[in-house]
Amino acid sequence: MRIASLRRALWHRHVNGVGAPAAMRGWLTTEGSLTARLVAHSKAFRVQRLHQGPSTCLADEAGAIGMARPRRVLEREVVLRCDGVPVVFGHTVVTISSTASDWPLFSALGERSLGSTLFYDPLVKRGELEFARLRPGHPLLARARAALGGMEDTVYYARRCLYRRRNGTLLVTEVFMPEVTELAPNTHNK
Numbered sequence: 001m002r003i004a005s006l007r008r009a010l011w012h013r014h015v016n017g018v019g020a021p022a023a024m025r026g027w028l029t030t031e032g033s034l035t036a037r038l039v040a041h042s043k044a045f046r047v048q049r050l051h052q053g054p055s056t057c058l059a060d061e062a063g064a065i066g067m068a069r070p071r072r073v074l075e076r077e078v079v080l081r082c083d084g085v086p087v088v089f090g091h092t093v094v095t096i097s098s099t100a101s102d103w104p105l106f107s108a109l110g111e112r113s114l115g116s117t118l119f120y121d122p123l124v125k126r127g128e129l130e131f132a133r134l135r136p137g138h139p140l141l142a143r144a145r146a147a148l149g150g151m152e153d154t155v156y157y158a159r160r161c162l163y164r165r166r167n168g169t170l171l172v173t174e175v176f177m178p179e180v181t182e183l184a185p186n187t188h189n190k
């Protein structure tokens with residue numbers, strides 16, 4: 001199998017296309033903010049920011065953000081933790097042509113959740129979710145592994161969603177760790 005094909009995922013419009021176990025499907029298809037659902041399934045939720053700055057988008061996201069080939073973007077990568085356990089590796093790219101007025105809060109997010117700026121802004125238009133099985137050669141798994149270590153599974157499930165605001169384009173990709181399926185609703189948050 002050509003290395004290039006390992007570095008790209010096959011993104012499906014329907015979750016059935018990735019063959020995820022039922023418990024993982026429930027997380028992959030979470031409507032609304034993933035952050036909000038993770039907060040409701042933990043006593044302590046944290047967005048651990050790994051880095052944010054200029055980068056080159058991945059081979060299989062260029063087309064999704066309107067680029068003919070991978071080019072410069074603003075990139076943000078985080079680990080979402082529930083009670084200290086890493087459950088999602090978040091990777092977000094914003095086209096360089098997007099100005100600060102398109103995503104006014106993006107550059108100053110720090111360890112606040114990106115979701116908090118996307119789901120409560122009437123100017124944000126959310127696209128359709130896409131789903132994929134990521135195999136060991138995918139660059140997002142290498143980055144998640146560098147941040148988290150371990151990660152012995154051979155297949156990880158991911159979803160991505162395109163957001164638009166004014167003239168800006170933003171693509172969020174979420175790679176789910178298997179531990180997410182062990183989370184239970186936190187009755188103390190009611």
Ligand SMILES: C=C(O[C@@H]1C=C(C(=O)O)C=C[C@H]1O)C(=O)O
Nearest residue numbers: 033034035078090112113114115
């Ligand atoms: C898009 C959301 O924001 C989450 C927060 C992210 C961040 O802070 O970088 C990245 C991925 C998302 O899981 C959400 O909460 O649904």
